[in-house]
Structures are given as structure tokens and as C-alpha cells.
Amino acid sequence: MSDPFVVVGADAAGLSAASKFRREAPDRDVVVFEKGRWISFAYCGMPYFIEGRVERMSDLLSLSPSEVSERGIDLRRGHEVVAVDPDREEVAVETTDGDTFTQPYSTLLVATGGRATTGPFDVLGVDGAFTLHDMDAAAAIDAYIAEPDEYDPDRADVSAVDRERVDHNAARRAPETAAIVGGGYVGVEMAEALRGRGLDVHLFQRSGHLLPPFGETVGDRVEAELEATGVTVHTGTPVDELVAADDRIEAVAFGEERLPVDLAVVGVGIRPNVELLDGTGVETGPADAILTDEHGRTSLPDVYAAGDCATAIHAVTGEAAWSPLGLTANRAGRAIGATVAGTPTPVGEIVGTAVVNAFDMECGRVGLLDEEAAIEAGFDPVRETVTAGSRSGYYPGAAETDVTLVADRDSGRLIGGSIVGADRAAVRINTLATALESGMTAAEFERLDLAYAPPFSPVWDPLLVAAKVLNGALDEWSS
Amino acid sequence: MSDPFVVVGADAAGLSAASKFRREAPDRDVVVFEKGRWISFAYCGMPYFIEGRVERMSDLLSLSPSEVSERGIDLRRGHEVVAVDPDREEVAVETTDGDTFTQPYSTLLVATGGRATTGPFDVLGVDGAFTLHDMDAAAAIDAYIAEPDEYDPDRADVSAVDRERVDHNAARRAPETAAIVGGGYVGVEMAEALRGRGLDVHLFQRSGHLLPPFGETVGDRVEAELEATGVTVHTGTPVDELVAADDRIEAVAFGEERLPVDLAVVGVGIRPNVELLDGTGVETGPADAILTDEHGRTSLPDVYAAGDCATAIHAVTGEAAWSPLGLTANRAGRAIGATVAGTPTPVGEIVGTAVVNAFDMECGRVGLLDEEAAIEAGFDPVRETVTAGSRSGYYPGAAETDVTLVADRDSGRLIGGSIVGADRAAVRINTLATALESGMTAAEFERLDLAYAPPFSPVWDPLLVAAKVLNGALDEWSS
Numbered sequence: 001m002s003d004p005f006v007v008v009g010a011d012a013a014g015l016s017a018a019s020k021f022r023r024e025a026p027d028r029d030v031v032v033f034e035k036g037r038w039i040s041f042a043y044c045g046m047p048y049f050i051e052g053r054v055e056r057m058s059d060l061l062s063l064s065p066s067e068v069s070e071r072g073i074d075l076r077r078g079h080e081v082v083a084v085d086p087d088r089e090e091v092a093v094e095t096t097d098g099d100t101f102t103q104p105y106s107t108l109l110v111a112t113g114g115r116a117t118t119g120p121f122d123v124l125g126v127d128g129a130f131t132l133h134d135m136d137a138a139a140a141i142d143a144y145i146a147e148p149d150e151y152d153p154d155r156a157d158v159s160a161v162d163r164e165r166v167d168h169n170a171a172r173r174a175p176e177t178a179a180i181v182g183g184g185y186v187g188v189e190m191a192e193a194l195r196g197r198g199l200d201v202h203l204f205q206r207s208g209h210l211l212p213p214f215g216e217t218v219g220d221r222v223e224a225e226l227e228a229t230g231v232t233v234h235t236g237t238p239v240d241e242l243v244a245a246d247d248r249i250e251a252v253a254f255g256e257e258r259l260p261v262d263l264a265v266v267g268v269g270i271r272p273n274v275e276l277l278d279g280t281g282v283e284t285g286p287a288d289a290i291l292t293d294e295h296g297r298t299s300l301p302d303v304y305a306a307g308d309c310a311t312a313i314h315a316v317t318g319e320a321a322w323s324p325l326g327l328t329a330n331r332a333g334r335a336i337g338a339t340v341a342g343t344p345t346p347v348g349e350i351v352g353t354a355v356v357n358a359f360d361m362e363c364g365r366v367g368l369l370d371e372e373a374a375i376e377a378g379f380d381p382v383r384e385t386v387t388a389g390s391r392s393g394y395y396p397g398a399a400e401t402d403v404t405l406v407a408d409r410d411s412g413r414l415i416g417g418s419i420v421g422a423d424r425a426a427v428r429i430n431t432l433a434t435a436l437e438s439g440m441t442a443a444e445f446e447r448l449d450l451a452y453a454p455p456f457s458p459v460w461d462p463l464l465v466a467a468k469v470l471n472g473a474l475d476e477w478s479s
Numbered sequence: 480m481s482d483p484f485v486v487v488g489a490d491a492a493g494l495s496a497a498s499k500f501r502r503e504a505p506d507r508d509v510v511v512f513e514k515g516r517w518i519s520f521a522y523c524g525m526p527y528f529i530e531g532r533v534e535r536m537s538d539l540l541s542l543s544p545s546e547v548s549e550r551g552i553d554l555r556r557g558h559e560v561v562a563v564d565p566d567r568e569e570v571a572v573e574t575t576d577g578d579t580f581t582q583p584y585s586t587l588l589v590a591t592g593g594r595a596t597t598g599p600f601d602v603l604g605v606d607g608a609f610t611l612h613d614m615d616a617a618a619a620i621d622a623y624i625a626e627p628d629e630y631d632p633d634r635a636d637v638s639a640v641d642r643e644r645v646d647h648n649a650a651r652r653a654p655e656t657a658a659i660v661g662g663g664y665v666g667v668e669m670a671e672a673l674r675g676r677g678l679d680v681h682l683f684q685r686s687g688h689l690l691p692p693f694g695e696t697v698g699d700r701v702e703a704e705l706e707a708t709g710v711t712v713h714t715g716t717p718v719d720e721l722v723a724a725d726d727r728i729e730a731v732a733f734g735e736e737r738l739p740v741d742l743a744v745v746g747v748g749i750r751p752n753v754e755l756l757d758g759t760g761v762e763t764g765p766a767d768a769i770l771t772d773e774h775g776r777t778s779l780p781d782v783y784a785a786g787d788c789a790t791a792i793h794a795v796t797g798e799a800a801w802s803p804l805g806l807t808a809n810r811a812g813r814a815i816g817a818t819v820a821g822t823p824t825p826v827g828e829i830v831g832t833a834v835v836n837a838f839d840m841e842c843g844r845v846g847l848l849d850e851e852a853a854i855e856a857g858f859d860p861v862r863e864t865v866t867a868g869s870r871s872g873y874y875p876g877a878a879e880t881d882v883t884l885v886a887d888r889d890s891g892r893l894i895g896g897s898i899v900g901a902d903r904a905a906v907r908i909n910t911l912a913t914a915l916e917s918g919m920t921a922a923e924f925e926r927l928d929l930a931y932a933p934p935f936s937p938v939w940d941p942l943l944v945a946a947k948v949l950n951g952a953l954d955e956w957s958s
Contacts, residue, residue, distance in 0.1 A: 012938075042933075044931070044933055054874070328928070357932060392521060396532060426935045427907055427930065428906055430940070438919060448912060451909055453523060453834045455905075459809050461909070
């Protein structure tokens with residue numbers, strides 16, 4: 001009997017790989033080590049749980065441990081892989097009970113995910129100060145927001161939950177004013193969630209506009225939308241300190257100012273969990289994520305990596321990029337499962353497609369929007385932004401939709417774009433993602449046969465209007 | 480001074496061409512002959528006007544005659560071009576006043592559009608029987624539906640309107656029961672419109688399902704949606720006759736049955752207006768539409784054609800196809816205007832992208848859905864249909880979305896697809912249209928980096944779920 005396929009981490013990438021592997025190679029063994037108690041949770045759903053739009057925490061679980069076992073996967077929770085020996089092809093494991101052992105592998109998949117960074121902020125041991133990057137934090141924030149006598153313990157109806165932490169937070173008096181530190185998508189989603197729970201919400205963003213990866217046009221419209229719904233947005237405002245008193249958050253300090261708050265959520269970014277491979281000599285890429293090739297292989301023999309800890313190949317640049325998102329993890333996991341089972345399957349490239357919702361505003365982005373990033377990748381970016389209606393002008397419900405498109409001056413190739421608007425704007429980004437992945441030029445894009453019917457689009461879809469203007473700019477330069 | 484650029488027809492294709500030509504070649508002349516009084520109207524908006532969602536008919540006009548003149552276009556309404564002499568490069572014109580003259584051209588654009596066919600049904604001279612293919616018909620139907628003392632004449636607030644016909648219809652008592660003959664997109668949109676006006680609506684479709692070009696899956700869900708909103712759908716039911724009494728529609732007869740109605744709208748199809756070129760030897764294509772090349776040129780020297788009277792090149796088959804839709808007309812007109820002005824510009828290919836709305840149901844289709852059409856084009860079609868959620872399962876508002884994808888067995892290339900669902904389904908067809916135009920395979924499509932966020936999509940977009948299943952079917956065949 002050969003050594004098993006060993007997977008480290010039981011979330012999107014790890015369980016997708018294990019499941020696909022077992023389906024394709026039912027006679028071979030797969031072991032999944034998970035250091036914690038949670039598996040297969042929908043990270044992206046946490047703000048909606050906190051908001052109350054999702055009623056039960058169990059709704060956010062895709063797979064229970066018993067379902068995983070039924071698939072023939074040997075899942076070991078409470079098992080932390082603490083070292084990898086790539087020469088001997090084995091890993092060292094420590095259990096929460098204090099046991100240690102080594103496990104040989106035929107193939108190893110590192111799917112250790114990422115973790116929230118907290119910047120200079122200490123959120124440990126202070127009531128009312130949180131980061132949001134796991135289910136226990138989500139359960140704690142939810143409990144903290146409720147009045148002690150109104151909290152429903154069934155909200156956190158998953159056995160894995162840190163019940164002590166939930167109970168502790170549920171017992172605190174409910175907050176009235178919240179500061180969210182960081183205006184990325186977690187910050188924006190949390191602003192809506194906390195507003196939905198009736199709090200007075202302040203959102204702080206270090207740079208000049210929200211959602212930096214979505215560009216200024218999107219950031220500005222989201223800021224206006226948040227302000228219109230009662231959120232106070234502080235852009236260009238780095239928070240200096242979370243101020244606590246009596247072990248409870250009391251204020252956030254910025255510049256000369258100090259805002260009294262009784263809840264603070266820090267969402268300033270995430271970073272890949274790569275420490276497991278320290279000392280193995282594995283090659284790393286952007287953000288120090290583990291470098292992988294088109295099949296998800298690392299530079300170590302028989303070692304793969306996938307999900308938030310790994311890079312992926314960007315279809316526009318052809319280079320490794322780090323884009324820790326759900327589809328990338330699921331897709332890479334599934335492909336690696338098939339490859340390890342014997343059918344070489346590419347993990348797929350990425351184009352940095354992302355969407356986010358802010359109250360009624362839908363936002364999307366793809367590719368190289370940022371001028372510096374485009375230049376660094378060897379392009380000469382030309383960018384145009386248009387505002388166009390989402391439907392025929394005479395049809396009720398048309399919404400102003402802003403589209404930005406970026407192309408390379410020499411080749412005319414589309415390299416990035418964004419969209420924001422209240423009427424079906426977000427899913428429109430997929431059209432652009434498809435064009436970017438197929439290497440389309442702006443001229444080809446302008447001639448696409450896109451859908452037209454008054455309830456959904458004007459004759460010229462906003463994306464086509466933007467392409468028309470962009471091609472005008474490209475023509476001017478070339479003539 | 481050289482002879483002018485002569486355009487026949489002042490709707491989407493003709494005026495787009497004339498406008499672009501004048502912008503690009505401000506020193507040259509363009510004359511547009513329009514046989515009627517209407518110009519530049521939004522055909523696709525007529526059902527929404529009749530429904531009352533659009534308040535004034537003038538809302539449906541994109542350009543007024545004076546705006547056209549301000550662009551430097553010599554617009555002649557009431558001027559019918561009755562003959563083309565391609566050897567002498569001149570056209571014969573008859574005016575509504577009875578004048579006749581010849582007009583030489585340097586280049587000619589035939590943009591004569593299409594017209595509604597009525598099949599075997601005589602709708603002339605009978606109150607309450609209509610086809611819907613021009614603004615006068617829309618105004619007449621709208622007036623006919625209102626009670627005589629409740630009709631607002633300002634609804635038809637355009638000077639071009641046939642006021643006598645409107646007044647005649649407004650004076651008739653309001654109908655209670657309507658039959659719509661033909662379950663294509665006009666029929667489906669009219670069913671919603673007439674239901675919105677409070678009528679008891681019966682929709683008759685000759686074949687087994689509604690919206691034949693959208694395929695059975697879409698047709699069946701639209702039928703269910705219409706039935707749920709109170710429309711009676713009769714599929715597989717050819718109407719034999721419109722029965723009139725005292726010059727007013729009285730019933731529709733089908734099989735052994737007869738349904739009393741006091742309104743009948745016939746929407747059984749349209750055909751291209753190509754008679755102007757009879758006898759010139761011009762080559763024609765599918766549906767007898769005027770055959771055009773990638774720049775919109777016909778087989779006659781210096782004669783172009785665009786819009787509903789002309790073919791376009793289908794990106795999947797590489798062959799001429801007839802797809803009379805708004806974007807195709809606007810796009811071809813604009814490109815021809817640029818070409819005639821001196822900048823050769825492709826009109827763009829089509830992939831048969833179409834969308835339609837039926838109450839809460841959004842539908843889209845693209846490419847070769849029909850098995851016979853695919854085989855005829857030389858493909859060996861493999862088709863799969865899936866039902867998938869439009870959002871993460873835990874996020875409220877997720878709607879069952881049916882996606883059909885068709886690929887060619889040998890090459891794996893995607894050749895067609897459809898989508899139907901209540902949550903942002905229609906605009907998703909653009910992703911597939913883009914993939915078809917770029918010649919993507921089903922395997923490449925499955926690896927697209929599409930957007931994921933719980934309010935908009937599950938981790939695997941319904942399109943990706945369908946691609947996964949389709950690739951499974953393709954793999955089975957190849958192994």
C-alpha cells in the first residue's frame with residue numbers, strides 16, 4: 001500500500017482536492033489534517049450572518065465532518081501539521097491532546113489558507129475589539145452586538161463554536177457606536193452589516209478612497225452610498241490607536257481626534273499562512289505566498305499548494321499573482337485532486353475578478369486597473385471612464401453605471417476594468433473577465449454582440465459605451 | 480462636387496450610418512430618404528408603452544427630425560425610394576405628394592428594415608385586430624385598450640402619429656379578453672403588457688413551447704411564469720382563424736374550439752424588406768435578407784445594407800445569418816458610416832445574442848442551441864442543462880437558474896447556450912456571448928475566473944456549474 005495523499009487544511013481548497021481525489025481514485029487513501037475544529041465554512045458569508053440576514057451559523061457550513069467522512073476522506077480535526085520534510089516525504093503532526101507523530105505522504109497539498117492581519121492594532125484581550133477572519137470571531141461579534149437579555153444562543157448553532165467566548169461577549173452590554181478600521185471589502189460589508197444591526201457606524205480608510213483595488217470611481221460611489229445610508233466615512237484617515245479602558249474598547253484615536261466607540265472591527269488585510277514550509281527552501285511569490293505552477297505544484301517535489309496560501313497565474317501578465325478568493329481556492333483544489341488522482345488538470349488562471357455589494361450599489365473589478373501595476377507588468381495603459389444608463393432611457397429603473405476600461409496602448413489589448421451601479425452592475429464584470437482571459441483587444445470588445453432588451457440594457461451596453469470611448473482614445477494616440 | 484452618400488431608411492441602421500458619416504466626413508453630403516413620417520423610434524419599447532410603463536410615446540424617440548438636421552444630415556421624410564439602378568448609381572424617388580425624381584449616389588446604404596408578417600391572418604380593416612411592428616400600431620392598440628372616456632390623447636404625443644387611426648380606436652369600447660397569436664418574444668412581452676392593462680390574456684403558440692429560439696428549458700419556465708401571473712398559455716395550438724363580426728374581432732378559432740375575444744394581436748414573425756433591390760441581381764442569404772460581407776457591402780458595387788433587411792456574419796458558423804436585432808443594426812450602421820467616410824471598419828459579427836423578460840423571469844440565449852442547426856453547420860452538438868442557485872445557498876433571494884450549454888464534440892468548442900431565472904439571469908448571457916465570439920472551448924470556459932460574492936453568485940456561477948457538467952459529458956464521449 002502506497003503512502004496516502006496528505007492534505008493540510010480542511011477548507012475550500014483542501015476539501016475540494018480531497019473530495020475530487022476520492023471520486024477519481026476510490027482505491028487510494030487521502031488524509032486531511034485540520035488544526036482547528038472548523039471545516040468548510042463560508043468565510044464570505046460572515047458579514048451577512050452578523051447582519052442577521054443569515055439566521056443560523058450552521059447555514060454557512062457547506063460540509064459537516066460526518067459528510068466528509070462519508071466521502072471516504074480520513075479527516076483529522078485538532079491535528080496541526082507543524083513541519084514538512086520534503087526529502088523524506090513526511091509531515092510532523094501535533095494533536096490538541098498533545099500527541100505527536102509523523103505521517104508519510106505520496107503527495108502533499110498545503111492548503112493552510114490565510115489570516116487577518118491587524119496592523120499595529122492589538123485586539124487581543126479587549127472587549128469590543130475584533131478582527132473578522134474566522135467563525136469564532138463572527139459568533140463573538142454577533143453575540144457582543146446583542147443586548148445580554150436578547151441574545152439567542154441558537155444563532156451560533158455549531159458544535160465547533162468557542163462557546164465560552166460567545167457567552168463572554170453575549171454578557172457585555174450592547175454597543176451603540178462602531179468603528180471599522182479598513183475600507184476594503186470586509187470593511188464595506190461590515191459597515192452594511194453593523195448599520196443593519198442599528199449601530200452608529202464609522203468607517204476609516206487610510207487612503208483617499210474606499211475599496212482601493214476597485215479604483216477611485218468605484219470607491220467614490222460606494223462612499224456616497226454609505227454616507228446616504230447613514231454610515232460616516234472617514235477617507236484619508238489612518239487610525240493611530242484603539243484605546244481601551246477597563247478591558248473594553250473606549251475610543252479610536254486618529255490625528256488629533258478621538259472618537260468614542262464601544263465596538264471596533266479591524267479589517268486591514270489578510271496574509272498567507274506559509275510558515276509551515278519555512279526552512280524547506282520552497283519558492284515564494286507575491287505577498288510571500290507559495291509559488292505554484294499551472295497545475296498547482298510548488299518548487300518541492302510532490303508538494304502542491306492551493307487557496308489563500310498560494311499564488312496563481314494571472315492571465316493578463318502571465319506572472320504569478322496572489323488573489324485570495326473563494327473560487328480560486330475551490331477551483332485549484334478540485335484540479336489538484338484530479339491531477340493527483342492521475343488526470344493532469346490545470347488549476348486555471350486568474351484575472352483578479354472581484355465583486356462587492358454596498359447597500360444598493362454593486363461593484364466589480366478585474367485585471368490591472370492600477371496604473372503603476374500595469375506599467376510594472378510592461379503595459380502602456382490607456383484608461384477611460386464613462387457613465388452610462390443600465391437600461392433604455394425610457395424604461396423605468398435605469399441606473400447610472402460607471403465603467404472604467406484599461407487597455408494597452410501598443411497592442412490595444414484590454415487589461416483591466418471596473419463597474420459600479422445599482423442595476424445588475426456586478427455580474428456584468430464577468431463579460432470583461434471573459435474578454436481579458438481570451439486576450440481580446442478593445443476594438444474586438446467594442447464589436448461584441450451583447451444582449452439588448454429595454455429592461456436589462458440600452459442598445460449599447462455600458463461596457464460597449466466604455467469600449468467605444470476607449471477606442472477613440474487609442475485611435476487618437478495612434479494617429 | 481461628388482454625388483452624396485444616399486441612405487434609404489431613417490431608423491437605427493440608417494441614421495447611425497448618416498450620423499457617423501457626417502462626424503467623420505463633415506465636408507461631404509449625406510441624404511436620408513424615409514418613406515414614412517416616423518424616424519428613429521425604439522421598436523423594442525413598444526410593448527412597454529402599451530403596458531403603460533412608458534408614459535409618453537415621445538419617450539421612445541431617440542432623435543427628432545430637427546436633431547437629425549442639426550447634425551447636417553439632409554433628411555427627407557415622405558420620400559420613398561422605389562428603384563435602384565446600380566449601373567448608373569442612382570435611385571428613383573417618389574414623394575407622398577406624388578413627385579418623382581432620380582438621385583445619383585456615390586455610395587448607397589439600404590436600411591429598409593423589416594416588417595411584421597401576419598401569416599394567414601387578415602388584420603386589415605377589422606377593429607381589435609393588430610400586428611405590432613410600428614409606432615402607429617402601438618398607438619392604435621394603446622388607444623383601443625382604453626375606455627373611450629378614459630383615453631388620454633397625450634399618450635401618443637408625437638406629430639407623426641396617425642391621429643385618425645388613434646381616434647378611431649380610442650372611440651371603441653375597451654376590450655376585456657385578448658388573444659395573442661405567436662409566442663415569440665413580441666408575444667411574450669405583449670402578454671405581460673396586456674395583463675398589466677388588466678385584460679384576460681390568452682397566448683397561442685403553434686409549437687410545443689414558447690420562445691422557440693430560446694429552447695425548451697427557457698420556454699417551459701416562461702410558460703409557468705405566465706400561467707402563474709394569470710395568462711392562459713396555449714402551446715401546441717395553431718390558431719386557424721381570426722373571426723370578425725360587424726367589423727370587429729369576435730373570436731379566435733383553433734381546432735374545434737373558438738375563444739371569444741375582443742382584441743387580437745398577431746406576432747408570428749418578421750421578414751426583411753428587400754423588394755427595393757428586386758431585379759438588381761443582388762445576392763441574398765438566409766430568410767432572403769440582403770447578403771453582406773464583413774464591412775456591410777452587398778454584391779452590388781458601392782451598395783451597402785444594414786439592419787433588419789441585411790444578413791450578418793455569425794461568429795460560430797462563419798456563415799451569413801439573419802438576426803434582426805437592435806444592436807446589430809446600430810453597430811452595422813455606425814461601422815458603414817465610418818467605412819464610407821474613409822476608415823474601413825468591420826460591422827462586427829453576431830452570435831445571435833437575445834434576451835427577453837417575462838414578469839420576474841429573465842431569459843437569454845446565444846449561438847446554436849438547436850440541434851438541427853448545429854448539425855447543419857457541421858458540428859456534432861453535445862448539450863447539457865443544469866439547475867443551479869443564483870447566489871450562495873444561505874443568502875436570501877437565491878433563485879433557481881437553468882443553464883443550457885452546447886459544445887461541439889470533436890473540438891470541445893462552445894457553440895451555444897441559454898439561461899433563465901429570476902435573479903440577474905439575462906445579463907449573464909453576455910459572458911457566454913463573449914466566450915463564443917472568442918472561440919473558447921468548454922474546458923477553457925469552466926476555468927474562467929468569474930465573480931463570486933454571496934449577494935450575486937455562489938462560488939461556482941451557474942454558468943460554471945453547467946460547464947462542469949458539459950465537460951463531464953464530453954470526457955465520457957472521448958474516453
